Amino acid sequence: MKSPARRDVTIADVARRAGVSRAQTARALGSYGAVSEAVLSRVVAAADELGYRANALARSVSTGKSHSVGVVVGDIENPFFGLSVRGISDALRGAGYDVVLMNTGESHEVEVEAVRALDGKRVDGFVVAPALASAYPHLEALVEAGRPLVLYDRDVPGLAAPSVLVDVEDAVQELTLALLGAGHRRIGFVSTLRTRGEGWTDEQPISHTPVGRRINGVVRTLRDAGAQVDPSAIRLGARGAEDVRRHVRELVTGDAPVTALIASDALIATAALEELRSLGLTVPEDVSIAMFDDPPWAGLVSPPLTVVSQPVLDAGVAAARLLLEAMSGAATELVEPGRADRALRARLVMRESVGPARERD
Amino acid sequence: MKSPARRDVTIADVARRAGVSRAQTARALGSYGAVSEAVLSRVVAAADELGYRANALARSVSTGKSHSVGVVVGDIENPFFGLSVRGISDALRGAGYDVVLMNTGESHEVEVEAVRALDGKRVDGFVVAPALASAYPHLEALVEAGRPLVLYDRDVPGLAAPSVLVDVEDAVQELTLALLGAGHRRIGFVSTLRTRGEGWTDEQPISHTPVGRRINGVVRTLRDAGAQVDPSAIRLGARGAEDVRRHVRELVTGDAPVTALIASDALIATAALEELRSLGLTVPEDVSIAMFDDPPWAGLVSPPLTVVSQPVLDAGVAAARLLLEAMSGAATELVEPGRADRALRARLVMRESVGPARERD
DNA sequence: TTGAAAGCGCTAACAG
DNA sequence: CTGTTAGCGCTTTCAA
Numbered sequence: 095m096k097s098p099a100r101r102d103v104t105i106a107d108v109a110r111r112a113g114v115s116r117a118q119t120a121r122a123l124g125s126y127g128a129v130s131e132a133v134l135s136r137v138v139a140a141a142d143e144l145g146y147r148a149n150a151l152a153r154s155v156s157t158g159k160s161h162s163v164g165v166v167v168g169d170i171e172n173p174f175f176g177l178s179v180r181g182i183s184d185a186l187r188g189a190g191y192d193v194v195l196m197n198t199g200e201s202h203e204v205e206v207e208a209v210r211a212l213d214g215k216r217v218d219g220f221v222v223a224p225a226l227a228s229a230y231p232h233l234e235a236l237v238e239a240g241r242p243l244v245l246y247d248r249d250v251p252g253l254a255a256p257s258v259l260v261d262v263e264d265a266v267q268e269l270t271l272a273l274l275g276a277g278h279r280r281i282g283f284v285s286t287l288r289t290r291g292e293g294w295t296d297e298q299p300i301s302h303t304p305v306g307r308r309i310n311g312v313v314r315t316l317r318d319a320g321a322q323v324d325p326s327a328i329r330l331g332a333r334g335a336e337d338v339r340r341h342v343r344e345l346v347t348g349d350a351p352v353t354a355l356i357a358s359d360a361l362i363a364t365a366a367l368e369e370l371r372s373l374g375l376t377v378p379e380d381v382s383i384a385m386f387d388d389p390p391w392a393g394l395v396s397p398p399l400t401v402v403s404q405p406v407l408d409a410g411v412a413a414a415r416l417l418l419e420a421m422s423g424a425a426t427e428l429v430e431p432g433r434a435d436r437a438l439r440a441r442l443v444m445r446e447s448v449g450p451a452r453e454r455d
Numbered sequence: 456m457k458s459p460a461r462r463d464v465t466i467a468d469v470a471r472r473a474g475v476s477r478a479q480t481a482r483a484l485g486s487y488g489a490v491s492e493a494v495l496s497r498v499v500a501a502a503d504e505l506g507y508r509a510n511a512l513a514r515s516v517s518t519g520k521s522h523s524v525g526v527v528v529g530d531i532e533n534p535f536f537g538l539s540v541r542g543i544s545d546a547l548r549g550a551g552y553d554v555v556l557m558n559t560g561e562s563h564e565v566e567v568e569a570v571r572a573l574d575g576k577r578v579d580g581f582v583v584a585p586a587l588a589s590a591y592p593h594l595e596a597l598v599e600a601g602r603p604l605v606l607y608d609r610d611v612p613g614l615a616a617p618s619v620l621v622d623v624e625d626a627v628q629e630l631t632l633a634l635l636g637a638g639h640r641r642i643g644f645v646s647t648l649r650t651r652g653e654g655w656t657d658e659q660p661i662s663h664t665p666v667g668r669r670i671n672g673v674v675r676t677l678r679d680a681g682a683q684v685d686p687s688a689i690r691l692g693a694r695g696a697e698d699v700r701r702h703v704r705e706l707v708t709g710d711a712p713v714t715a716l717i718a719s720d721a722l723i724a725t726a727a728l729e730e731l732r733s734l735g736l737t738v739p740e741d742v743s744i745a746m747f748d749d750p751p752w753a754g755l756v757s758p759p760l761t762v763v764s765q766p767v768l769d770a771g772v773a774a775a776r777l778l779l780e781a782m783s784g785a786a787t788e789l790v791e792p793g794r795a796d797r798a799l800r801a802r803l804v805m806r807e808s809v810g811p812a813r814e815r816d
Numbered sequence: 817t818t819g820a821a822a823g824c825g826c827t828a829a830c831a832g
Numbered sequence: 833c834t835g836t837t838a839g840c841g842c843t844t845t846c847a848a
Contacts, residue, residue, distance in 0.1 A: 104841055115819045120842060127844090128817055150575040151521065152841035155513045155824050162555070162576070170544070176537040183531070183558045192572060194523070195556040197544045211553060214511040215523070335751075364751040371755075390696075390725040391750075394732075396757030465825055476835045481826065488828090489833055513825035516840050823844075831836080 103146045112140035123148060154216065163219040163417060164212030166196040166205060167246075173360060173389055174406055175223070178246065181410020182221055189418050191218065200286075202227040209236065219421045221413050223247045226288055226303055242420035246413050249302035256420070258413040258438070259307070262386075265402045265440040266311030269356070269384055272400075272444065274319050277451035278354040278382060280327060281316070282345040283309060284338060284366065285358030288331040305330060305358055308386065312356065327352055338365035343373065346381055353451040357385035360392070363399065378449030388443060398445035409438050464507045473501035484509060515577065524778060525573030527557040527566060527583040528607075534721060534750055535767055536584070539607065542771020543582055550779050552579065561647075563588040570597065580782045582774050584608045587649055587664055603781035607774050610663035617781070619774040619799070620668070623747075626763045626801040627672030630717070630745055633761075633805065635680050638812035639715040639743060641688060642677070643706040644670060645699060645727065646719030649692040666691060666719055669747065673717065688713055699726035704734065707742055714812040718746035721753070724760065739810030749804060759806035770799050 109119035114133055121127035122137035123146070129137075140146075154160040165182055167175040183193045194217060196208035202225045209232045212220065219242035224230060230250050236243050237255050245257035273281055285305045301307050313323050329341040342365070345352045357363035363385035370381055377383050377397055385392070388403035470480035475494055482488035483498035484507070490498075501507075515521040526543055528536040544554045555578060557569035563586045570593045573581065580603035585591060591611050597604050598616050606618035634642055646666045662668050674684050690702040703726070706713045718724035724746035731742055738744050738758055746753070749764035 102841080106841080116842090117819055117821095117844085118817080120844095121818095124843080130817060133817080148575055149516070149577060149841055150572075151512050151577050152516045152824090153843075155510070155516050155826085155841080156843040158824080160512065169541070170531070171534075171538050171541045173532075173534060173537065176534065177532050179556070180530070180532040180558055183556065184560070187558075192576070193556050195540070195544065195554050197541055197548075199545070211511075214509055215553070216510060216512050361751065364755060367755050389752075390722065391752045391756060394725060394728050394757075395752060395755045463825080467825080478827085478836075479834060481828095482834090485827080491833060494833085510825055513840090514827075516825080516842085517827040519840080818848080820847090821845090824842085826840085828839075829837085832834085 102149065103144045104149075105146075107144055108137060108141045108146050111144060112136045124153070158216070160216045160218055161190055162192045162194050162215065162217045163221065163421075164194045164196060164209070164215075164217040166198060166208050166212070166220070166222040168198055168200040168223055168225055170195065170197045174247075174387055174404075177406040178223075178410040178413075181407040182246075182414045183410075185411045185414030186418070189414075191418075198225055200225045206232045209233070213241070218242065219417045220244070221246050221417055224250060242417055244413050244417045244420065247304055247409070251302050256416050258409050258416065259304075260404045260409055260438045260440050262304075262307055262402060262404070262440040263311055265442045266308055267315045268442040269400075269402060270312050270315035271319075272442070272448060273354050273382065273384075274316070274321065276354075276382065276448060279321050279451070280324065280350060280352040280354075281312065282327045282329065282342075282352035282355045283312065283358070284329045284332055284341050284345070284355065284362050286332050286338075286362060287358065308356075308358065324350070332362065335361075335365040335368075338362055339369035342366045342369040346370070346373065346375060352381070354382040354384070354448070357383065360385060360387045360389050367395065377447050380452055382448040382451070384448055386440075392443075393445060397447050400445045400448045401443050402440045403443050404440045405438050412438060463510065464505045465510075466507075468505055469498060469502045469507050472505060473497045485514070519577075521577045521579055522551055523553045523555050523576065523578045524580040524582065524782075525555045525557060525570070525576075525578040527559060527569050527573070527581070529559055529561040529584055529586055531556065531558045535608075535748055538767040539584075539771040539774075542768040543607075543775045544771075546772045546775030547779070550775075552779075559586055561586045567593045570594070574602070579603065580778045581605070582607050582778055585611060603778055605774050605778045605781065608665055608770070612663050617777050619770050619777065620665075621765045621770055621799045621801050623665075623668055623763060623765070623801040624672055626803045627669055628676045629803040630761075630763060631673050631676035632680075633803070633809060634715050634743065634745075635677070635682065637715075637743065637809060640682050640812070641685065641711060641713040642673065642715045642717060643688045643690065643703075643713035644673065644717045644719070645690045645693055645702050645706070645723050647693050647699075647723060648719065669717075669719065685711070693723065696722075696726040696729075699723055700730035703727045703730040707731070707734065707736065713742070715743040715745070715809070718744065721746060721748045721750050728756070738808050741813055743809040743812070745809055747801075753804075754806060758808050761806045761809045762804050763801045764804050765801045766799050773799060 105116050105119050109116040114137060118133055119137050122129045122134045123141060163186060169175055186193055194212060198204040198208055205225050221244045223246040233250055233253055243255045245255050249257045287305045316323050332338045332341050355366060357366050375381050384400040386402045388401045392399045392401050466477055466480050470477040475498060479494055480498050483490045483495045484502060524547060530536055547554055555573060559565040559569060566586050582605050584607040594611055594614055604616045606616050610618045648666045670689060677684050693699045693702050716727055718727050736742050745761040747763045749762045753760045753762050
C-alpha cells in the first residue's frame with residue numbers, strides 16, 4: 095500500500111501548520127538564530143505531527159558544508175584498511191561527519207574518478223591512500239583548490255598535504271638484525287605494492303610508499319652489516335595470490351635461493367605460507383618468514399609468525415584528527431610531509447617463524 | 456598562497472563565458488536535453504577554462520536523487536563485513552552509486568542515529584545489517600516511507616523488506632552429523648551476537664538472526680539423532696576476546712565439559728584457540744573445533760580449521776543487486792522475507808580440527 | 817524576536 | 833535547438 099508518491103514534508107509545510115514564518119521555522123528546526131520558546135514548541139510540535147525530516151542536502155547547498163568526508167582506500171577487504179576505516183570513521187562520526195567510502199581496488203583510474211565524484215558531492219575533506227602512480231594531478235588539484243586532504247599510509251612527494259605514516263624504521267632494523275643474527279644473508283621481499291615504476295632500484299631510496307620505507311630499512315641494515323643486496327630478491331607488484339606464489343616459488347627454488355622471506359602484508363604472507371607448504375618446505379627449518387601487520391591469527395598459525403606489528407587503529411584515528419584540524423581551518427601547512435609520525439611506531443614481535451638460516455645446495 | 460576564498464564556479468559563470476543561456480549550459484554540462492554541437496563545445500571549453508566542477512548536491516536537491524546509498528554494518532573491522540562491503544560497494548559503484556558507510560559497533564542507538572542521518576542526506580537506498588534489538592521502529596519507518604531497504608545477514612521479522620541471508624542449513628547439518636559421527640555428544644556454541652533476549656531457548660527457533668539459524672540447525676540435527684541438547688552450552692552475546700575466552704574456559708572445564716566447539720565467526724575462533732592453548736588443551740585431541748567463515752588463514756593454522764565457508768563477496772553483491780532493483784522502482788514486494796537465498800549456500804570444508812571425541816573425566 | 821525576500825547551484829516546464 | 837521562468841528546500845541578509 096504505497097501512497098501516491100507524496101512529496102517530502104518541507105519547512106514551508108511545517109511553517110504553515112505552526113502558523114509561523116518559514117524563516118522562524120527554519121531557525122527553530124535548525125536550532126540557529128533566535129527563537130522564542132513559544133514558537134519553538136509550536137514548530138517542533140507541528141514538525142513531528144507532519145513527520146518532518148530535515149533535508150541535509152538542501153542545507154548543504156546553502157551552507158556549503160556537507161558534513162561528509164571522502165575516504166578512498168585500495169581494498170577494504172584487506173584487514174589493514176578495515177581496521178583503518180574503523181578508526182577513521184569512528185573518530186569522524188564523533189565530530190559529526192559521515193564517511194563516503196570509495197574502494198579503488200588499487201586502480202589509479204578508479205581513484206581519480208572517485209576523487210572527482212567525492213569532490214562533486216562536496217565532501218568537506220578527504221582521506222586518501224593513493225594507489226601508487228607516477229602522477230598525482232587529481233590530488234594536486236585538490237590541495238590547490240584548498241580542499242582539506244590527508245594522505246594515508248602513503249605519501250606523495252612534493253604534495254603539500256599532511257600524511258599519516260607508521261614509523262617502521264626501528265622495527266625493520268631490528269627484524270633485519272635478527273635475520274642477520276640467525277645467519278640469513280639472502281633475504282627475499284614480496285609486496286603487492288610497487289614503489290614507482292617496475293622494480294626496485296638501489297639508487298634512490300623511496301620513502302613515500304610503505305613498501306619503500308620497509309625495503310629501505312632492510313637494505314640499509316644489510317649494507318651496514320656488510321651483507322650484499324640482490325635486487326632480484328625484491329619482488330614488487332605481485333597481483334593476486336597466484337602471482338605471489340609464483341614469486342615465492344622463484345625466490346626459494348632459484349639458483350641462489352633465499353633463506354628468509356619478508357611479506358609486506360598479511361595477504362602476501364598467507365599466500366607465501368601456502369606455497370611453501372605445497373613445495374614441501376617447512377618454516378622455519380627450510381625458510382624463515384616474517385610479515386607486516388599482526389592480525390589476531392598471526393600467533394595461531396604453525397609456526398606462530400614473527401611480525402612487525404603496526405598500530406593500525408591509531409593510525410586511522412590520527413588521520414581523522416588531522417583532517418578535522420584541516421577542516422576547522424587550522425593552518426596545516428606546518429606539517430613536515432613525508433615524515434612518519436613518531437607517535438605511530440611499529441614494533442617487532444618475535445615468534446617462531448624465524449630460525450637459523452639453512453645451508454642449501 | 457590561498458586565494459581570497461573564491462566562490463565555486465557555477466553554471467551561470469560558464470554560461471556567461473560561453474555566451475549561452477544557463478539552461479543550455481546546464482544541459483550541455485549535465486548531458487541531458489538537446490544541445491547543438493557548437494554550443495556543446497563552446498560550453499565545455501568555457502567550463503574547463505574556468506575549472507567548473509558540477510555541484511552534485513545542488514543537482515540532488517533538484518532531482519531528488521543523491522546517487523548515494525547508505526550501508527550500515529556492525530563492525531567494518533570484521534573481515535566478514537569488510538568483504539561484504541567490498542562486494543556491495545563495487546557492485547553499486549558500477550551502477551553509479553556511492554556508499555556512505557556507517558559503522559555502528561553493533562550499538563542499536565548508533566544504528567538508529569545512523570539511519571536518521573542517512574535519511575537526512577537523502578540516500579537513495581539502504582543496506583543495513585541491524586544490530587539485534589527488540590524493536591525496529593527506525594527500519595519500519597523506512598519501509599513505511601517507501602525508502603528502498605535491503606536487510607543484510609540479519610532479518611527483521613515482520614518487516615516487508617528483502618533480505619540477503621546465506622543458507623547454512625545443509626552445511627550446518629553436515630557439520631553436526633560429522634561431529635556426531637566422531638562421537639561428540641556435548642557440543643558448545645559461542646557467538647558474539649544474540650538472538651533476542653539473553654540466552655537461547657529451546658522453544659522458539661529464531662531464524663532471523665545468523666546465530667539463530669546456525670543454532671537451529673545444530674539443535675535439530677542433534678535431536679534427530681537422539682542426542683540431547685544442553686542450553687547452557689550455547690553461549691551468546693560474548694563481548695570481546697576476554698569474554699569469549701571465559702565462555703570457552705567454562706565450556707571445556709565444567710562438570711560436563713563439551714568435547715567440541717563451534718565458533719560463530721573467525722574472531723570467536725581465534726580467541727577460542729588462544730584459550731585452549733593456554734589451557735594446555737590440544738585440538739582436536741582434547742577438543743574439536745569448527746568455525747563459520749573461511750578466511751585465507753583458516754587452512755594455515757595448526758591444525759587447519761574445519762569451517763563452514765560462506766560466499767561473503769557474493770552475498771554483498773546480491774545485496775547491491777536487490778537494492779538496485781528496489782531503487783529502480785521494481786516491486787520488491789514479491790520477496791519472501793526471512794528466507795535464505797538459495798543461491799547463497801554455505802558449504803562445509805572439512806580440515807583437521809575435528810577429530811574423535813575424547814572420553815573425559 | 818520576527819518576517820519578507822533574496823540567495824545557494826542546479827533542473828524542469830514551457831514557449832518559441 | 834534555445835532561452836525564460838519557475839521551482840527544489842534550506843539559509844541568510846535586512847528591516848521591522
